[in-house]
Structures are given as structure tokens and as C-alpha cells.
Amino acid sequence: MSSNYQSVNNLKVSKVLLNFVNDELLKDTDITSEKFWLGFDKTIHELEPINRELIKIRENLQKKIDIWHIENKGNKINLQDYKDFLKKIGYLKNEGPDFKIETSNVDDEITQIAGPQLVVPIMNARYALNAANARWMSLYDSLYGTDAIEESEDSTSQRYDPERGEIVIKYGREFLDKYFTLSDFSWKEITGSAVQNGELKILKGADVTTLKDKKKFIGYRGETDNPSAIILKNNNLHIEILKNPRAFSAQQDHAGISDIILESAVSTICDNEDSVAAVDAQDKVVCYRNWLGLMKGDLITQFEKEGKTLERKLNPDRSYISKNGDRSKLHGRSLLLIRNVGHLMTSPSIILKNGNEAPEGIMDAFFTTAAALHDFKKKRNSRAGSIYIVKPKMHGPDETEFTDTIFSKVEQILGLKKYTCKIGIMDEERRTSANLKECIRTLKERVFFINTGFLDRTGDEMHTSMEAGPMIKKGDMKSSKWIAAYENNNVDVGLKCGFSGKAQIGKGMWAMPDKMREMMGEKINHLKAGANCAWVPSPTAASLHALHYHQINIFDEQKKIIKRKSAKLDDLLSIPVADRPNWSVNEINSEISNSAQTLLGYVVRWIDQGIGCSKVPDINNVGLMEDRATLRISSQHIANWIHHGITTKIQVMEIMKEMAKVVDKQNEKDPKYIKMSDDYDRSIAFKTACDLIFNGKKQPSGYTEPLLHFNRLKKKINQS
Numbered sequence: 001m002s003s004n005y006q007s008v009n010n011l012k013v014s015k016v017l018l019n020f021v022n023d024e025l026l027k028d029t030d031i032t033s034e035k036f037w038l039g040f041d042k043t044i045h046e047l048e049p050i051n052r053e054l055i056k057i058r059e060n061l062q063k064k065i066d067i068w069h070i071e072n073k074g075n076k077i078n079l080q081d082y083k084d085f086l087k088k089i090g091y092l093k094n095e096g097p098d099f100k101i102e103t104s105n106v107d108d109e110i111t112q113i114a115g116p117q118l119v120v121p122i123m124n125a126r127y128a129l130n131a132a133n134a135r136w137m138s139l140y141d142s143l144y145g146t147d148a149i150e151e152s153e154d155s156t157s158q159r160y161d162p163e164r165g166e167i168v169i170k171y172g173r174e175f176l177d178k179y180f181t182l183s184d185f186s187w188k189e190i191t192g193s194a195v196q197n198g199e200l201k202i203l204k205g206a207d208v209t210t211l212k213d214k215k216k217f218i219g220y221r222g223e224t225d226n227p228s229a230i231i232l233k234n235n236n237l238h239i240e241i242l243k244n245p246r247a248f249s250a251q252q253d254h255a256g257i258s259d260i261i262l263e264s265a266v267s268t269i270c271d272n273e274d275s276v277a278a279v280d281a282q283d284k285v286v287c288y289r290n291w292l293g294l295m296k297g298d299l300i301t302q303f304e305k306e307g308k309t310l311e312r313k314l315n316p317d318r319s320y321i322s323k324n325g326d327r328s329k330l331h332g333r334s335l336l337l338i339r340n341v342g343h344l345m346t347s348p349s350i351i352l353k354n355g356n357e358a359p360e361g362i363m364d365a366f367f368t369t370a371a372a373l374h375d376f377k378k379k380r381n382s383r384a385g386s387i388y389i390v391k392p393k394m395h396g397p398d399e400t401e402f403t404d405t406i407f408s409k410v411e412q413i414l415g416l417k418k419y420t421c422k423i424g425i426m427d428e429e430r431r432t433s434a435n436l437k438e439c440i441r442t443l444k445e446r447v448f449f450i451n452t453g454f455l456d457r458t459g460d461e462m463h464t465s466m467e468a469g470p471m472i473k474k475g476d477m478k479s480s481k482w483i484a485a486y487e488n489n490n491v492d493v494g495l496k497c498g499f500s501g502k503a504q505i506g507k508g509m510w511a512m513p514d515k516m517r518e519m520m521g522e523k524i525n526h527l528k529a530g531a532n533c534a535w536v537p538s539p540t541a542a543s544l545h546a547l548h549y550h551q552i553n554i555f556d557e558q559k560k561i562i563k564r565k566s567a568k569l570d571d572l573l574s575i576p577v578a579d580r581p582n583w584s585v586n587e588i589n590s591e592i593s594n595s596a597q598t599l600l601g602y603v604v605r606w607i608d609q610g611i612g613c614s615k616v617p618d619i620n621n622v623g624l625m626e627d628r629a630t631l632r633i634s635s636q637h638i639a640n641w642i643h644h645g646i647t648t649k650i651q652v653m654e655i656m657k658e659m660a661k662v663v664d665k666q667n668e669k670d671p672k673y674i675k676m677s678d679d680y681d682r683s684i685a686f687k688t689a690c691d692l693i694f695n696g697k698k699q700p701s702g703y704t705e706p707l708l709h710f711n712r713l714k715k716k717i718n719q720s
Helices: 015-025 033-071 079-088 125-135 139-144 162-179 281-296 360-378 396-414 430-434 436-442 454-464 474-479 481-496 516-522 524-528 539-551 554-561 585-609 628-643 649-666 684-694 705-719
Strands: 005-008 011-014 115-121 136-138 192-196 199-204 207-209 217-223 226-234 237-243 257-263 267-271 300-305 308-313 318-322 327-330 335-339 346-351 357-359 387-391 421-427 447-452 504-507 533-536 614-617 623-626
Touching: 005 015, 011 015, 011 033, 015 033, 015 281, 015 360, 033 079, 033 357, 033 360, 033 396, 033 454, 115 125, 115 539, 125 136, 125 267, 125 281, 125 300, 125 308, 125 539, 136 139, 136 539, 139 162, 139 257, 139 539, 162 257, 162 539, 192 226, 199 217, 237 539, 257 539, 267 281, 281 335, 281 346, 281 360, 346 360, 357 360, 360 387, 360 396, 387 396, 387 447, 396 421, 396 430, 396 436, 421 430, 421 436, 430 436, 430 454, 430 481, 436 447, 436 481, 447 481, 447 533, 454 474, 454 481, 454 628, 474 481, 474 585, 474 628, 481 504, 481 554, 516 524, 516 539, 524 539, 524 554, 533 539, 585 614, 585 623, 585 628, 585 649, 585 684, 585 705, 623 628, 628 649, 628 684, 628 705, 649 684, 684 705
Parallel strands: 115 267, 115 533, 267 335, 335 387, 387 421, 421 447, 447 504, 504 533
Antiparallel strands: 005 011, 011 346, 136 257, 192 199, 199 207, 217 226, 217 318, 226 237, 237 257, 300 308, 318 327, 346 357, 614 623
């Protein structure tokens, strides 16, 4: 093992990581490798003991909470007593005076443009490029290729279906009529367009009209008397109406319109965390190298599709002529944010002088920020000269303050102006949402984003209150008192701290990428709830969700929401235990089967193939986007039911074996798949899934990473 490392000052650094940093990451920057490693060495040895102490505080608080629930077993929880106890142990902090965030040098995509947000595993270069390029998406393709519109008689055909094409065109015209209304007639009737004296003219035969709101016309491409593209803007989102009578899609269109291009994924989180399976130096370098390529703008990947070799690279900006006649450009790519890992995990990539592995979150802070040095020169991603780091799984103000310390040190070492590193707070742990205002205060010069994470938050809810009693069913969580308070509190606190027009308030993922009609019906509720960005699982979903942001001006919505009564801390801290549950054996087994099946479906790909995020079919064969957050909630829920005698370890093991057969069947067409049911005892994936449940109560905060990382490393050693 020692031959894989090289000594650098007081560190032992994996050679693959060391070579990447020295030869690629720092190349063409003003930072020498000597300066970088000297600063990194000093900083990580200074911060690692603090990091360890913060994790110890989590453990001590959990022990005290467990004891409190055990001592109060059988009694109805008195919320005042409970809050007094949480304050006494330091879990709940006293709330300070009101304040407004002071974050500066923030891009318009964060402050002014509300829209869909993608989350993409940075380990997969092709997916990352697709996400970056999803700033502009075809409405026609997104409608034609999904269930967002009704089926026509020939929908199952492999050939182009003209009837379905007509439905798409009709949908597009209705969209234009609704948000880019013409003064005298409908977009359905138009035959042409022209630009005269900086004004858009729309033709219907010999008749001419204009937009009711002329400010929505931004510019055009092509000739003034017959433009090939018209650029319009509504609620700060652009659209392009493309005209190409020779295009296949324009054959049915009397105006020759071939497509409507929507500004879609305004921002994208490139994820080093829940959606990747990065367990060693080789894996981490793949992640860092892809992020570096995005920051330099030269990331390229080739892949096979239908027997052809295709290439992906970053899209250029979109040129056009403004209505004033100036040559202008629209940003061609999504604004890219980078999600680092939290404070818990360590990495074998770097060994410290005390023999401990380096905290992975501190590594991420240094290496992902160093990659952004390349963008600061060109300003192709952040024109404001910032890097946007999304930081997950922080527990309370002490940990958010530690994050501020980390990035202050990073800025010093890399010679950056203080507060260049902006921080997004994932409000997904109970101690953070209960102290959200104070968490934001510690990062008031850096914070650019707060986002709720229902699944992780539920996992932490169950783990924190493990001893309180058996939890309600997973499906009932969304209608429970605490979740409504949690979602509302995130928006209430963000608005009171001055986020509107300065930072993003986000909502979580739509997990069913094949159910776009359902998404269109439900996800608009995220805007009504006050969120100016919400997560979608694909570029196509981003283009469809973008329609919601034309419908609602989120900044107007936030002005109404700030006047409502704030969510109550009592509701936020109400524990979702089942009051004298009388579930039947069938109900219990069905609930466990559902959790076990998706848990196994995700774990088997994580352990055996290193896939950190994938569309996993559920027990009814509905594809769900799964990552570690879904795993946390499922494993904690079953662990809780075993602990409180709702089920038994023996019964759960029987169900796990049955569900392994189901998962094996669902994956039978995957040539790389290794069946679990052939030999349960030899399947590392199956045993890992079982350990996540049976050792779930002991896992730190109910996190799945320690067991996943340990067993993935074991699998990689076995495969080598």
C-alpha cells in the first residue's frame, strides 16, 4: 500500500492524486505545487481535530437524546419540556437578532432568474456535459418524447407521428399565446414575422400585429424581413422561436416554425456527494478532473450510441442581434455549482501525520476551488467571479461556521479575495432546520442558496428520534405536521434573511423521470411555496418545468409569502411516531418490501458497479431516481420498526431475500449485473444492504456512506 503514496511535507498523498494536482489542476495557474501542498498540509492538520470534535459532538448529542426518550418512554412528549432539554444540551441555540445576508458578486442565475436546477453526478462526464448544455432545450422534443402530452393513435410507432406533431405545435402556440400575447390575433394564425425599427412585427397574411408587451422582444437572428430566430423574454427567462421551413418539424406549420427553444436548466449542481460512488483516490480524481474540464471549458467525452461514436463538449454562447441592432450573446450553458461532501467522511487518498485519513470535505474544498481558478481568468461560468459550493449534511450553526473557516483558509492559500467562495446550505438535517436562522448568520457573507431535502431530512428525523417509538409509514411522512413546518420554515427564514433577489431558495427532486405529465401537475407547487429553483432529474424535465416559471413570477410570489405567519418550531420538532399502531401483518410486510426492494436495487449497483445514481425500478416497475438519500430513509425506517418490535430481524431477512430475487429479475438484461440470489452469503452487495438495516441504529446520524464506502472498497479489491 505504501508504494501507492508519496510523502509531501507531513502528508502521504496517493500518487494518482498528487500527479493530477501537480500536472493538471495547478497547471496554468499562479499557484505552484510547493505553495499549494505547504498550505494544504498546514491547514488540514489545523482543521482535522476540529472536524473530529464536531463529529463527536453529534454522537454525544444523539446519546443524550436517546437517553431522554428512553427515560420518558410511555409518556406523551411535552414539547416545552422537550425544547428545554434540547436547549440545555446545546442542540437548540438561542435565536439572535434579525439580519440580512450580505453576499456580493453573485451571478444573475442565482439572484434574478428563477428556473429549474439539475443535479448531476460529476463522475460521469457525459451526464455532466448534458446537464451543462441543458440551459437551452427544445420544447418540441420534450413534449413529443414524453407523456407530458396526450397519446395519439400512432404513439407507439417508431416512425414520426404527424398527429402527435400537430399536438406539439398546438401546445407550443398556446404557450406563446399565454405568455407572449399578440395585440390582435393568435400565434396559431400567424404566417410570418419581421423586425422593423427595433420592433417585432407578426404577420397573418397581409395583417400585421405586435406583442402586447413590446418589452418582451429581445432580438433576432437572420434577416430583418424574415428572421430565422426570434428571441423573447418573460419573467427573466428567454425563449427562441426558430424558423426553418425546410426542417422536418416545420412541414406541418404554415408559419415555417421548426421549434421553440426554452431557457431551461438555469443552474446545475455538479455533485461529488450523494449521486456518486467515489471511495478512493482513483474515483476522486475522476470527479475532480471532470470538474476541472468544466471550469477550463475543455471537457470532451466520446461515447457509442446505436453503433456510432458521438462526441460531447460544452455548447458555445448563443449569438443574436438585439432590437437595437447590436451584436449580443446569451449564456450558452447552465451556471455550474459544485456540491462537496459533508464533514463526516474521510478519504484514504491522503494520510495525515497522525495516521488518520484526511477529511474528505476539506479535500473537496481545496481541489474544487483550485479548479475554479481557471474560470476566474475566462469567466465563462461565473461572470461575477465566484465559485458556488453546495455544502450538504451540516448539523447546526457550529458546523456551518466551520465551513466558513474552511473556505476562508482555502481563499488565503489560493490567493483569492475573501468571500470568493459562496456556500449553499443544504437544510437536510434536523439540527440545521431547527437552527436555520443561526446557520445562515454564520455564512451571511457567503450564502447563495438554501434547499430542503425531504429524504435526508426524514432519515435524520427518524435516526434522531429512534428511541421515541415506531415511526409512521414512509408514505405518510409527507402529510405529517413536521414536514409542512420544515418546508415552510426554510422559505420563511430565507425570505426574512433577505434572500429574495439575492440568493436561491430551493426545493427537492422530482424522482420519476418517465412521469412528466404528473410532474407538470405537481411541481408548480414548489413555485407556489416560494422556491425560485427546484430540482429535476433530466434535461427534458428541466425544459418542461421551465414552463412553470413563465406561469408564476416567483419574486411577486415571495412578496406575498413573507407576510404570512412563520412556521412554528413546535410543529418542526413534533416527532412522527405512530400512535398505538394496529397495522396488519400484510401492511407491515408490504411497507418493508417496498423499502427493501428499492434499497437493494440501489445498493447492488453502487457496490458492484460503482453507480452512485440511477433510475431504479420500484416494486411496481416505476423507474425512480435513487441516490444515497433514498437509501438513508429506507434503511432507517426498517431499523426503527425492528427496534420497536413492529417486525423482526428474521422476517426482514426473509423479505430481503425475496426482494433480491425481484431486483435480480429487474436487472437481468444488464450484462454487467451480478445476481445476489445465486449466493446471498457471497454477495457483498446483499450483505451491505442488510448491514445498512441491521446496523442502522448504530450508523452515525443514520448515514449510509461508512458502510457503502467500506464494502465498495472491498469489492474493488476483490475485482482487481
